[in-house]
């Protein structure tokens with residue numbers, strides 16, 4: 001996990017960022033997941049324990065399986081692993097294909113037609 | 129309530145036990161206090177996630193053979209508030225305002241609402257955020273972060289200077305305060321709920 005810095009913008013317009021090697025090594029060159037959409041706030045949880053002998057899984061896959069023992073969003077997984085979102089989406093696709101994780105997509109906004117979610121959030125915030 | 133799984137399956141009765149996640153965006157100019165507010169109200173210190181982009185601001189997901197292409201990163205700070213056993217609220221500080229709008233598109237998709245933080249010494253810094261949320265129909269409020277030494281403006285003055293729709297709430301806040309941050313979040317949710325009710329009523333004639 002990386003610390004937020006004083007200035008986002010110094011990274012945001014970072015002209016020094018060269019070709020990125022490591023994220024592509026982790027995904028073996030793949031830019032897209034084999035399956036799944038993986039919104040920033042899709043919730044990921046592990047379905048079962050996994051052994052290091054599971055074919056085709058790298059250390060980052062195993063790290064996700066261990067991490068998502070508690071339900072975490074895609075953004076949290078990326079932050080904890082300190083890997084870019086695109087890379088984490090590819091890894092999650094591999095895990096979803098093997099049914100090692102369960103993924104709950106957020107509901108699209110137009111489906112939020114009742115006040116229930118809003119009221120839950122307000123009550124939850126008041127209770128903090 | 130129905131939850132759509134990645135494999136397209138929609139749950140029936142089971143759905144009530146499944147967790148769901150919602151998000152609120154915290155926008156505004158550089159240094160206005162976005163990350164500070166995210167940290168003040170979240171249950172952990174702000175987390176950071178990065179997306180890789182080409183210099184042109186295109187998501188690498190949209191390209192083939194990206195290995196050799198120059199990339200840059202866009203960082204997003206975010207935090208988490210567990211509302212109850214089945215509902216998690218994420219707060220995302222939006223990244224810089226003038227490049228990579230598609231990251232904003234991704235962030236604003238499905239957002240309950242947005243807070244535009246404003247600093248009265250640099251009010252114009254929040255114009256792009258306001259333009260964006262107006263254009264995309266994201267319910268938003270404006271929260272004026274009260275920095276020490278900044279002249280105190282009447283909220284009506286701010287509303288006028290920003291040419292806001294009179295429905296858009298404007299309030300004062302202190303981005304460093306958890307209590308103040310909570311009130312801002314409650315205000316944006318109440319505003320979003322009102323906006324949605326009005327839309328429903330308009331639609332049903």
Ligand SMILES: Nc1nc2c(ncn2[C@@H]2O[C@H](COP(=O)(O)OP(=O)(O)O)[C@@H](O)[C@H]2O)c(=O)[nH]1
Pocket residue numbers: 006008156157158159160161162163164165221273274275276301302303304
């Ligand atoms: N005095 C004062 N300083 C603040 C306030 N909010 C943020 N800051 C400081 O302003 C700087 C920029 O805040 P930050 O949250 O990083 O801004 P961001 O770029 O919008 O994420 C930091 O050094 C904060 O400590 C505030 O309400 N009052």
Ligand SMILES: [Mg+2]
Pocket residue numbers: 006008162163164205221
């Ligand atoms: Mg920041």
